[in-house]
Amino acid sequence: MAVLRVFPHCDIHLTLDNPATRSISFTVFQLLNAVGPYTLSPITNTCTPRYFAPHATVGSRLQRFANVDVTTGTITATGIGTNLVILETADTYIVIRIQVHQNILAWWFGNEKITTAQDPIYAHSQPSIYAMFSDDTTGTDRVGDITGHNFVRLSSGDTTILADPNSDGRIRGVAEGETDLEGSFLSITETIDVRVINYAQTRNILEPVKFGDMPNAANIHNILFVAEGFTAADEAKFDQIVTQVSTDLFLKQRHEPYGTLSSSINVFKAFTASNDRLVTCGFQVADNQISALSKGTPIPYEHKVSGDNYLVSELVRRVGLPMRGEDRNVRDLKDLWNSQGLNNFDDAKVSIRLVNAWKNSHSLGFLETRDTFFGMILGSRWADNNSTLGAPLAAVANDDDSAPLKAFVKRAYTFYSGKKAARSITMDPRRHPPELLFGDSRATSFMSFVGGLGAAAPNQTLGSAWVPDGTFKKSRGLIAMISNEHMHAGTNLNSSTLTANTINQDALLNATYVPNPNANIKKLRRDVPDNLSPSLDAMINTVAHEFGHSFNLGDEYEEFVEYSNFATERLNPSDTTSNFFDNYDNIASLEVIFDDANYLTNNSREIDPSKLKWNILPRIKLSAKLTSATQMNGGNLEVTVNSREANSWEAIRVAGDEVHLRRIVMQTDQGQQLPLSMTAADLLTGLTIVSVDESNGTIVLSSAGTLVPSPSFPEGASLYVPLKIAGVMQNVIEDKVFTELVSSKLPLNKDTDTSAVSKKADFPHRISDFKPPCQSARLVGLFEGGATWTGLVYRPAGTCKMRTSSGGEEHGEFCYVCKWLITNRVDPGKHHVIHTNFYPVAKKNE
Ligand SMILES: [Zn+2]
Structure with a gap:
């Protein structure tokens, strides 16, 4: 499986007038090696570039504004406008955006200061560089991300601490210390402070928080809390959060089975201070207030602004970002979008309010980077695109309404969909080099840091318990990074080796343009709220849910509607890369539990419950x-x-x-x-x-x-x-429920609508001669909807912490199957306790 990276990145800016910014060098790399560190193998000359001009009129969208020369690895501007360029290899493609402007007016650093790693080989950090361009009539952006474009000349203030940057503008720490980095271009000179840290050194800063079986820590499950975006002055606040999270996790019934398993789980913390509060946001934010979309909302906005319409981000995925200055009315835009051969576009889901919010998905600024210890990022940049598996498309001769053109448009527009949502928090690719940041991230500075953690005897070298090495480790993934950040995010990342959570659930932020004598320099700096106090209950719910992923549990919630080709594209047995659903222990898909082997052609949705993997778990x-x-x-x-x-x-x-x-x-x-x-x-x-x-x-x-x-x-x-009743072994699915599944061949959902996302608990339909448990959504069986999809993916119960972690006490608990699985892994000696206390027993059935 080829994974591609493009240097300098996927959001290129060039100009016609200034020879220094008319062309750039670029390279397409393939990541080699099964695990990190990865070798970057250049494959530029094996790529085929294919051009699309999303803002041009229909009929002329195959025109080019730049020439991508894969032989020399050069992109050269040829006209003013915006291209999406698909770079195709034999089995993979990656989409880049190229904006060609008339001229460049100014540049600035997107960092005030930056922390980077001491490393003998890899240059870790890449300071962001932004630019102001001329006010062109083509609707190209005024500001752009020119990081790594090699337009700005960079030099280290002290090469004994920081090596001079490489041609991609990445900086490598030589020795621990502080220095600065200078940049100059267009008669503008700026410097930023640089701090170099040796992440790999031994740090005996592990502190026990909760004692399960400390002397035996190396052999049991251990949870680790680490701090991101807390300054030295915030350590007491971090301690207070960790104490409260740890206490509630093991005390409250809604988080069971953690409480029952308490004696088999230790909890540790390790505090390190960041230079800044908050974490870096990769997305831009709306810098203009309109009624449909507030100033400070992430672009694209991941929420609905009206009724049954698309989320703003769903519209962006379908129609792209608005041109700067877009002022066409809703009717004209709907006509336009209906004529563009767009993938899966339904104008009935577009309202005036939504279009207004979409038009406001634009900003004159990029948020300045926050300088944190581990270098995490909320959401991602347009520059951070990922590659996708897929064979090359058929040639497209004309911008007509043909099937090849539609397939081409669909692929080009993945530029707008390949991003992480604002609420995800991951390692920033501008703090972690591409050679280290992939897969389980075992080679990252973060994991080096964790591997060096120790405590008093007997746990001097416990840190390695959390570092992945390809074998199963009990403590794998039981790291909760608490980020001192008010924007909402909770993520299990890097192949379930780390969870990261923010302390609040805000959806918008405040930022201010920093006054500058040069009016073309538009630094946008986040305002740090005076009182960053945590929403503890919500946070603990998130931590408990994200740890669920570390126990190999998938999300049981729905986020996307099952689309018409879902089975063919996702549940096709001949495509082994399409279905990861069934790797999760609490998720099953039709690909595995089908009753009719021809389901792809005859659309049968019938299931065979005897293929259900949780059917045989014993009570x-x-x-x-x-x-x-x-x-x-x-x-x-x-x-x-x-x-x-x-x-x-x-x-x-x-x-x-x-x-x-x-x-x-x-x-x-x-x-x-x-x-x-x-x-x-x-x-x-x-x-x-x-x-x-x-x-x-x-x-x-x-x-x-x-x-x-x-x-x-x-x-x-x-x-x-x-457990036997009348001599018959009882499984987690009650006999009468299983009989119902066998006879109906259908899931238990009373609400069978898979055309709309449901965030709620599902209740079982009536089962003859059977009375479900009091809270019937807890019934164990088979329910449709899970792993973010509304249909053809299934889960064990109507409600679970992996479906909704918030809500009242009756919700927010793990379903019984998830409880069974966690118990079996952490302490199988507690199965009977979990069963006695939490099995959702059916009401007495006559
Ligand atoms: Zn569950």
Whole structure:
């Protein structure tokens, strides 16, 4: 799978008049190596550029304003206007935008100061550079992002601390210390302060917050809180947040099973100070106030401004960004958009208010970067485009209404859709070099920092417990980075190795243009709110939900409507790259649970519940975790559990209940557990207890079958008694619910509408001869809608923390399947506690 990067970036600005800015060098790289650090392999000359002019009139949109020469790696301006250029390889494409202006008037740094990493090889940080261009009649932007364009000459103030920047404007720290970086161009000279940090050094700053089993920390699950955007003066505030989050996480029922599993989870924190409060925002914000869209809203805005219409961002994905000065009325714009061959555009979802908000998706400024310790970013820049898998498209001869033209338009417009939403928070590609920032990010300065963390004995070297290395690690992904930022964001990032959360839920910010004697220099600086006090409850909900992803749980909420080709494009068994849904333990898609193998051609939505991976999870009457590996004792199997639990097992012996023994298997380094292995090596059934030694917890088991070859189960394996009713083993799906699924071949949703996104809990339809639990949305079975889609993707229950983490006490809990999975991974000896306290038992059924 080829992953492409474009240097300097994907949002290029050139001018016709100034020879120094008429052309630039560019390179298309492919990331090599399975894990970081990655090798950047130049493949520019294997790319085919294809030009599209989104703002030109229909019929003339294949014209070029620049020439992309893949042989020399040069882009040269040829006319004034905007092109989207698709760079295609044999199996991948990436879209860049090129704006050609008449002239460049001024430039400035987008950073006041910047922190970067000491590194013998890689230049980590890339200061942002912005420019003001002439007021052209073509509707090109006045300000542009010329970072890495090599127009501005950069030099280090002290090369013993900071090497001189490379041609992409990236800076490499040589030794810890502070210096400055100077830039000059167009008779403008600016400097910014640079701080170099050695992230990889040992730091014994891990502090215990909650004690689960500290001496045994290396063998159990550990949570780590780190600070981003907190200054040295904010340390007490960080401490207070961590204490409250940790307390609530383990105390409140809505966050179970964390509380039940408390003795198997330690919590640590490690504080480091940032130079600035807040974190960097990659998006621009509206700098003009209109009724439909406030000043300070991210571009594009991820919310609705009216009724059943598109979100502003959905409209931008379909029609692109407005030209500067766009003043056509709604009727004219709808006519235009209907004539442009746009993908999946429905003018019934466009209102006057929405169009006004869309027109305001424009700004004269870029927000100045915040200088934080780890270099996180909210949302992303237009420059930060990613590549997409896809074979080259058929040639397009004319800008007509043909099928090839529509496919071409669809691909070109992915420039407007490939971005991270404003509410996501990830590592900033201008603080983390492309050689390190991909996949599980094990090579990043952040993970170097974590790997160097230690505490007092016996946890001097605990940091490595959180650093991915390709094997399953219990603490993997249990890092909560708390960002001192009021804009709403919560993300599980870098292949589930890190969660990042902000402390408030705001959707807009305040920023002010910094006065400058040169009126063409438009620095836009965020105002730091006086009182950045956290919304703790909402934050804790987010942390608990994001950790769910680290337990290999997918989102159970809906964000997008299932579209007409959804099954063909996403659930096609012949395309192994299209379906990641089923890797999550709590998500199933039609591709796996179909009843009719021809579902792609006959649109059958019927499901086969026997293919459902959570169907066989047992309800558990009693469980224990083995404290040592099994041994053979004569012809019997000997296991050991905590002696304090032994009397419960004596009662099982007396009752003669059947006992099972299960190896806890993580199939991937990300902790995938389902489908459960049912082989004899991983699951022994039909065991009965011969004797229990209550003094040392030793239990001798005999088997109905032969124990040949000798079973071998490790410490930590799960010994359990499956719950039986009238001699029949009970699974998490009640028998009558399963029977209903078998006979209907349909999910349980009472509300079967998949044409609209539902954010709410789903309730089950009536099941004959069965009364669901009191809060019927908790019923375990199969519900449609999940992994952000409304249809053909399924989840176990009507409500779950992975669907909605907010809401009253009755919502916001994990569903029973998610609780089972987390319990099985953290402490399978607690299955019966979870079952007794939280299984949503059906009402008494006559
Ligand atoms: Zn769930």
